[in-house]
Structure formats: structure tokens, C-alpha cells
Amino acid sequence: MIIKSAVFIKSACKPSHYPPEDIPEIAFSGRSNVGKSSLINTLVNIKRLAKTSSTPGRTQMLNFFMINNQFMFVDLPGYGYAKVPVHIKSTWEKMVMDYLIKRQQLCGVVVIIDIRRTPDQDEKNLIDWLRINHIPEICVLTKADKLSYSKQVSQRQLCAKTLDIAKEEFILFSSTTRMGKEALWEVIQKRINTINPSVSGYEHHD
16 A cells, blocks of 8 residues: 555544544554554554554544545444553443444454463353444454464464454554554455455555
8 A cells, every 4th residue: 555645533432422423444453552553553664653652542532544545444442451441441431332333334353462472261252242233343463573473373363263264354453564564454444445446556566
């Protein structure tokens, strides 16, 4: 994908504050501190488009980013951070679920998992919930550069078995080396084109 522009549009916590539903949207979901913001920044070649933080649980709203004036990225609050108060956690969950169910222009959710850890019930629940609601998932294993090739292979197989997903469905990604960037863009492009076939810009490298 050739990125000509990527800009932050707004943060929102309820539908009345969302941008208009007139272009495709791809949402990004993952455990707190999984590398979600770094992944988004790597995809669009802008270091600080999505704010990164060493403190988990900082993203508390839905953050909308306009890409190439053609489609939107939506950064969802991270889940699974134990220090977040229960009442805030429940508010986040309702906000996210409402968005995912009701947003007509949503064409896929990038589910981000740290390759160094085994998915647990949070990831299982999310994948199951997306499938029940017929929302396509795009599974990405981040921080792949932290592991050797053989360990990447074994962890990919473990994640596939744990979540009952074909190992080929997992994209290995690194914001440091940019591993998996083109592969992820290709899948995102296909998902966007299910809603708007006129969106183009995928740059293929042999």
C-alpha cells in the first residue's frame, strides 16, 4: 500500500461522536501493551501517528485515523490490563462491543497477539465473539523479531492450536524490522475492497 496521507481525525466514546459512516474501516484490537500503536505507525510509515506508551491501559477511547482519504483505521482500547478499575473496564468493553456490532462500514478487525506468549481466554473470547457476529478477523503475531525462526514457527503453531485457527492465517509482524508489513497490507486491502472495490494502492513486491 502506498501511503499518501494518514491523519488523526478524532477520539470518540459513543456513536454520536463517530465520524460519518461513508468509508470502510479496519479496527485494531489487542491486549494492553501488545504493540498495537507501533503496528499502526509502521503500516502508515509515521512514527507517532498513534501514540505509544510504556504504560498499559492508556488508550481509553476509540481513535479514528483517515488513511489516503479512502478508509479509516480505528484503534480500540486494549484489554486484559489488571490494574484498570472494574467499572472502567466494563465501560470500555461496552463501548467496543457497541462499535463492533453497529458500525456498518467495519470490514475487519486486526487481532494483535504478542508472539512470545500463549493466547489465553481473552483472545479466545474475542475470536469467538467476532465469529458469532460475522466480523472477519485478521490475526497478527507481533514482536516476531524477538524470537528465532524456529521459535517463531513453534509459537505460530501453538497459537493456531490454542485459537483453533489455521497457522497460515497468522501474519508474523515486527515493527522493528517491518517483517509482515506487506503481507498485512495485502489482507487489509482485500477486506477494504469487500466494501469499496475502488480503493486501491497496494504495492506488490516480488
